[in-house]
Amino acid sequence: MKVCVIGTGYVGLVTGVCLAHIGHDVICIDNNENKVNLMKQGQSPIYEPGLSDLMRSSMESGRLSFSTDLGAGVNHGEILFIAVGTPPLPTGESDTRYVEAVAKGIGANLRGGYKVIVNKSTVPIGSGDWVRMIVLDGLKERLGVTQGEGFTMTEEVEACFDVVSNPEFLREGSAVYDTFNPDRIVLGGSSDRAIAMMSELYQPLVNRDFSENKSLPPVPIVVTDLSSAEMIKYAANAFLATKISFINEVANVCDRVGADVTQVAKGIGLDSRIGDKFLQAGIGWGGSCFPKDVSALIHTAEDYGYSTELLNAVVNVNKKQRVMAIEKLQQELKILKGKVVGLLGLTFKPDTDDMRDAPALNIIEELNRLGAKVKAYDPIVSQTGISHGLSGVIIESDASMLADGCDALVLVTDWQEFLDLDFEKMAKVMKQPLIIDGRNFLDKRAIEELGYRYVGMGR
Ligand code: NAD
DSSP: OEEEEEOOSHHHHHHHHHHHHTTOEEEEEOSOHHHHHHHHTTOOSSOOTTHHHHHHHHHHTTOEEEESOHHHHHHHOSEEEEOOOOOBOTTSOBOOHHHHHHHHHHHHHOOSSOEEEEEOSOOOTTHHHHHHHHHHHHHHHHHTOOTTSOOOOOHHHHTTEEEEEOOOOOOTTSHHHHHHSOSOEEEEOSOHHHHHHHHHHHHHHHTTTTOSOTTSOOOOEEEEOHHHHHHHHHHHHHHHHHHHHHHHHHHHHHHHHTOOHHHHHHHHHTSTTTOSTTOOOSSOOOTTTHHHHHHHHHHHHHHTTOOOHHHHHHHHHHHHHHTHHHHHHHHHHSOOTTOEEEEEOOSSSTTOOOOTTOHHHHHHHHHHHTTOEEEEEOHHHHHHOOOTTOOSOEEOSSHHHHHTTOSEEEEOSOOGGGGGSOHHHHHHHSSSOEEEETTSOSOHHHHHHTTOEEEOSOO
């Protein structure tokens, strides 16, 4: 099928590349010329395992191209994905101006046959109908029709497109895997024709043709109305954030009573009603989705006069959790002024270069405020040299240099390669061998045997 994906960030680029890989004819549009030039040369502007190879092979097959020309994209696609960012406003609401600009641009370029416009961006509940209205506004503008001029939407114009909500559930760091192995595909909309086209688009994924485990049953497609599909995305992220805040709260109680949260999580996670995922205690959730989606849901509820008591608590627990590592440093080192603290990891999770709303940012800020000198080593940030706007932190090029002269190390991101670090050598160059394991990731006993004082989260 002919597809246009507008916005080539973590979601749009992965979606475009994967749809091309499964056989569709895809054009990806972005208004960032630098990004588009990079992609045209076969280079991915984001770090995502497996993405670059797949991108280059799809380009070579002629099924994937890149452009800044929205009109060309709209003209090409029978299915048009909107995958631009919806960052949080200071109020907690979602900033939908990028979606609005794209919807208007689509309308201004709509010609020819029937098209499905797909909201892949995470958008506030009710946005499906709003996008439809904006597209029509763009179309009217192009046709030179001003409001009140007696413009009546002919059946033909009304029938030339439908809007579908198709929320995205991929995780950064395993986005390609997740796209080929989804737990479900959610399609919200009222047009049978549009839903049928979307089902056809995803058929190879539904059949698990590109899945690691082809013997699994077909991927369920959940068809809903527009608002329910939009709500599914928010409810899913809010639930996952709740699970993490829950286990972090349990960890904080464990710390006080002398229990080990990793054992507790195992014990409760084996209960099939609970499940073992998202029960790793640590320094809290972050990234570009959970914080903004939870606050957007809280804000939506407020618009309707409803106060979300549970979600407010989920956010508050997370705020405190993010700087829990500092509390632990203070317990161990007492005064942080003049101390050197080394952070292992900066990104909000491993296998990504995304620093948006990462807990590391709060930790750096708080350590700076308390007068500590902060250094960091992150496999991606150190390697790419991209500063991500970080300030108040010295980026080291390897873990030994990081350890040199440190009063303490704080493991912030659970990068797999941290398990293989030479902690023995690192202990020798530290002022004192102290590790705060913010992700309960390291082998406590092995670290202690090397002479470290090990402090975990709730263990
Ligand atoms: P991103 O910021 O990485 O990418 C957005 C892209 O859109 C950028 O490349 C930007 O240049 C481009 N863009 C902005 N305005 C444009 C315009 N007018 N025309 C063309 N391109 C334009 O965002 P992301 O992380 O990919 O997120 C996109 C959406 O998907 C958001 O709503 C987000 O909440 C949702 N989402 C993200 C994730 C994730 O893990 N990142 C997961 C699920 C859902």
